[in-house]
Amino acid sequence: MNDYKFEHSLSPSFPTMRRISETISNLIGLVVLGVLFWLDHFFEWPTWAFWILIGLVVVSVLGIIWSFIEPVLLYRSWSYQFDDEYLQLSYGLIKKEWVTVPMTKIQSVTTRQGPIMKRYHTRSIKIETMGSSHEIPALEEAIAFQLRERLAEYAKLKEVDE
Known part of the structure; x- marks a missing residue:
């Protein structure tokens, strides 16, 4: 039963729409990160705050990569x-x-x-x-x-x- 697929599926444009939505969310997140980096520089926050921001950038980059892969996988799995x-x-x-x-x-x-x-x-x-x-x-x-x-x-x- 694991490979059973029903007869109808989602619209073929689903992956594209999902990527657009995710891209908008990712851009907003990157703007927020940019503002936090500027605040870090302007107010001279402690060093640990800078490393937390670097960690957030790494997680964000991984999220951006996943946001281009996930829509196709979701489209294939939905029926x-x-x-x-x-x-x-x-x-x-x-x-x-x-x-x-x-x-x-x-x-x-x-x-x-x-x-x-x-x-x-x-x-x-x-x-x-x-x-x-x-x-x-x-x-x-x-x-x-x-x-x-x-x-x-x-x-x-x-x-x-x-």
């Missing part, structure tokens, strides 16, 4: 499928998770789109149940709307049947 009974999700890099959500337990289905997702015509879908929520991070707009409608339809039909 989902649904029918009139269940929504099934499979994701994870180190710790693989398989989630099965019964249609009868779905309480709401929402779509979300930020500025980067808008540029690439994608949306995320959030599925909420009584005890948890699950998100599919990036689907093409048409697929996201279609999936949202079908999940809501399946959940409502099951509720009426009971």
Whole structure:
């Protein structure tokens, strides 16, 4: 079961969008580090503060390298499928998770789109149940709307049947 992949996957633009988002975060972090280095120089902080800043730079560089590798690995690991009974999700890099959500337990289905997702015509879908929520991070707009409608339809039909 470890290699089982469901029939649907994320939008092919997911790695690019994730890299853009991570790059923005990394740039903000580097600006903050630059300000801290300037403050260290201007106020002549103790030597140990300088070495802590050097350690933060090393961790930041490793994080920047990881931010270019991780999106592709996440894209490859994400898959989902649904029918009139269940929504099934499979994701994870180190710790693989398989989630099965019964249609009868779905309480709401929402779509979300930020500025980067808008540029690439994608949306995320959030599925909420009584005890948890699950998100599919990036689907093409048409697929996201279609999936949202079908999940809501399946959940409502099951509720009426009971």
